[in-house]
Amino acid sequence: MLRKTTISEDFHHLQDHLQEAVKKGAKGFSRDAKSLEKELAGLIKKAERYTGQLEQLMEFSSILNSTLDASRVRELAMKATCKLLDCEGATLYLLDTEKNELYFETIVGAVASEQLKEIRLKVDESSIAGTVAMKRASMLVNEVGKEKRHYKQADQKNRFHTKNMICVPILSRSRLLGVLQALNKDQGSFTKADQRLLETLSHQVAIAVENALLYQNLRAQFHETVMALATAIEAKDRYTGGHTKRVALFSVLIAKHMGLSKDEVEEVRLSAILHDIGKIGIDDKVLKKQSALEPQEWEHMKEHPELGYRILGHVQSLKTITDGMRYHHERPDGLGYPLGLKGEEIPRVARIISVADTFDAMTSTRPYRKGLAYEVAFTEIVKNRGTQFDEKVVDAFIRAFKMERMGKKQKKDAGGT
Numbered sequence: 001m002l003r004k005t006t007i008s009e010d011f012h013h014l015q016d017h018l019q020e021a022v023k024k025g026a027k028g029f030s031r032d033a034k035s036l037e038k039e040l041a042g043l044i045k046k047a048e049r050y051t052g053q054l055e056q057l058m059e060f061s062s063i064l065n066s067t068l069d070a071s072r073v074r075e076l077a078m079k080a081t082c083k084l085l086d087c088e089g090a091t092l093y094l095l096d097t098e099k100n101e102l103y104f105e106t107i108v109g110a111v112a113s114e115q116l117k118e119i120r121l122k123v124d125e126s127s128i129a130g131t132v133a134m135k136r137a138s139m140l141v142n143e144v145g146k147e148k149r150h151y152k153q154a155d156q157k158n159r160f161h162t163k164n165m166i167c168v169p170i171l172s173r174s175r176l177l178g179v180l181q182a183l184n185k186d187q188g189s190f191t192k193a194d195q196r197l198l199e200t201l202s203h204q205v206a207i208a209v210e211n212a213l214l215y216q217n218l219r220a221q222f223h224e225t226v227m228a229l230a231t232a233i234e235a236k237d238r239y240t241g242g243h244t245k246r247v248a249l250f251s252v253l254i255a256k257h258m259g260l261s262k263d264e265v266e267e268v269r270l271s272a273i274l275h276d277i278g279k280i281g282i283d284d285k286v287l288k289k290q291s292a293l294e295p296q297e298w299e300h301m302k303e304h305p306e307l308g309y310r311i312l313g314h315v316q317s318l319k320t321i322t323d324g325m326r327y328h329h330e331r332p333d334g335l336g337y338p339l340g341l342k343g344e345e346i347p348r349v350a351r352i353i354s355v356a357d358t359f360d361a362m363t364s365t366r367p368y369r370k371g372l373a374y375e376v377a378f379t380e381i382v383k384n385r386g387t388q389f390d391e392k393v394v395d396a397f398i399r400a401f402k403m404e405r406m407g408k409k410q411k412k413d414a415g416g417t
């Protein structure tokens, strides 16, 4: 806001001169037209620059608020700082509330070193960032060399020479989230206007960081719930011995080799963890039977996808997850269950879990049969490409099997038969 005042002050100054000119007439006026013209041109340039910065600020705000990925938010905040303030680097420290320390989180621009990640600063006056965090007030330091509180180790570790900096607190409803720093102005030194600009940006960063943190917590809670549900089914069906974890691992590998995005892979993982949750509703006699199932027992067992869907299907936001649960026994040739869907009628997540699930089932030893060798199971899946299994999924499975030592490595990681 002060930026606006500065430019309006400049305009008022010019207006005074013009009024003087009108009052005194051209003769008595102390300034010539040329100098006035020059001043006006300078002001217009300044106004253009401010408008550009405001536009950038608005653009960054909308980009920042368009993602809930915490690390992406932080990276964007740093990039915005460098671009908006025309400076060499930017750093972001977040607050560790338990220890009341700032820890290094993100860095971009010239200031980029892995070693910086080890830095932790106390929230006190022993460093510039600590002071800013403690006082919750920004600082502009144009001669860093003369500032005793400058944390020199950061420069040494990074072989970076901080000449000047602006450090602002990131506050959300007066709660401290961290500290944002702009380092080394490209030309000259930082101005008060730069300081105000970074303060404005820090408000946007605070909102985005807080939203991302809340979302992160929510996801963590959700994952814990998912794991608790999966553990419940594993406890009931002890012969599966790590089946859920392995199916999740295999599904993730296949999804990655299909080129799915990070978020999509995560959905596949959760869906795979929960794919057999419906077995909670299957009679223990059938579930724990130590010999091959009778036809009517199979019919009962085949109800588990629908049972799972009945447990979580009403939660709209879990659509992909419940799709995997409900359709992982469907087959592209229409011979699967429960609905006998064909080809791409079967959601992609379910087509992926189907391959991962079958691969693990075939290679796992049951009380009534020994597991197949990985290569044998692999050949069997490839043989059924396009009939029992989706072609694209099998192609990704082939790549995953060959490149990730699929089976051996993951069985060891997830434990099991």
Ligand SMILES: [Fe+2]
Pocket (backbone or CB within 6 Å): 275, 276, 304, 328, 329
């Ligand atoms: Fe199943």
